[in-house]
Amino acid sequence: MRTYTYEVGDIVTLKKQHPCGSKEWEILRVGADFRLKCLGCGHQIMIARRLVEKNARDLRKKA
Numbered sequence: 308m309r310t311y312t313y314e315v316g317d318i319v320t321l322k323k324q325h326p327c328g329s330k331e332w333e334i335l336r337v338g339a340d341f342r343l344k345c346l347g348c349g350h351q352i353m354i355a356r357r358l359v360e361k362n363a364r365d366l367r368k369k370a
């Protein structure tokens with residue numbers, strides 16, 4: 308597990324891909340739970356921070 312500093316607007320790449328085929332998610336909210344938006348289809352999910360940390364492959368900081 309790598310440690311990233313997660314901020315709203317960053318793009319996180321997760322290990323598992325969404326059914327739409329995308330693995331990239333935009334971070335909409337951080338905290339104990341994150342709100343993520345799929346870049347492929349726009350679907351939004353709430354996910355525990357530890358699951359994001361466990362499954363993150365990459366993090367692109369907001370430009």
Ligand SMILES: [Zn+2]
Pocket residue numbers: 325326327328329345346347348349350
């Ligand atoms: Zn999707």
